[in-house]
Amino acid sequence: GAEPQTFLVVAEDDWGNPxxxxxxxxxxxxxxxGLQPESGVGSFSCSAFTAGQSTCSAxxxxxxxxVAVRVADARGVDGISRAFEVLAAPPFxxxxxxxxxxxEAGETxx
Numbered sequence: 001g002a003e004p005q006t007f008l009v010v011a012e013d014d015w016g017n018p019x020x021x022x023x024x025x026x027x028x029x030x031x032x033x034g035l036q037p038e039s040g041v042g043s044f045s046c047s048a049f050t051a052g053q054s055t056c057s058a059x060x061x062x063x064x065x066x067v068a069v070r071v072a073d074a075r076g077v078d079g080i081s082r083a084f085e086v087l088a089a090p091p092f093x094x095x096x097x098x099x100x101x102x103x104e105a106g107e108t109x110x
Contacts, residue, residue, distance in 0.1 A: 002089050004057040007081065009071050011052040020052040024073035034062025034086065035069065063088040 011022030028044040029035055035042035035058055044058040058069065067086045072078035 002059055002061070004059045007056045007058060007069060007071070009046065009054040009056055009079070011049065011077075018052040022052050023049050024075060024077070026054060026056065027072050028056055028058050029070050029072075030060060030062075031066075031068045031070070032062045032064040032086075034060040034064070034067070060086050062086065 007028070009026060011019040011024075013019055026046045028037075028046070030042070033041065035044065037043055042059050042061045044056055046054050046056040048054065056071070060067065060069075063086050065085050066083040068083050069081045070078060071080075
């Protein structure tokens with residue numbers, strides 16, 4: 001199955017300095033629909049902030065070549081990761097479709 005990915009979230013001020021006393025509950029989403037927990041797709045968990053940093057683990061359920069994860073807190077502070085690729089998992093099932101509604105026994109169809 002898919003493995004959760006780890007993200008480090010760092011609270012920074014407007015000049016890139018760490019905000020060591022930042023304390024917030026985080027939410028994560030992505031730009032391809034593979035991390036939308038409120039819709040039942042994907043999941044994440046984040047540690048409490050320590051010295052302005054939180055470690056998040058996320059299970060992304062949709063493959064894509066340019067996936068980006070968005071992190072936000074309840075105060076509206078947010079950030080977006082650099083784009084990365086999420087590969088499709090190995091096949092879980094095979095689908096079989098036919099365009100023929102009825103055939104005669106022994107007849108070949110494609």
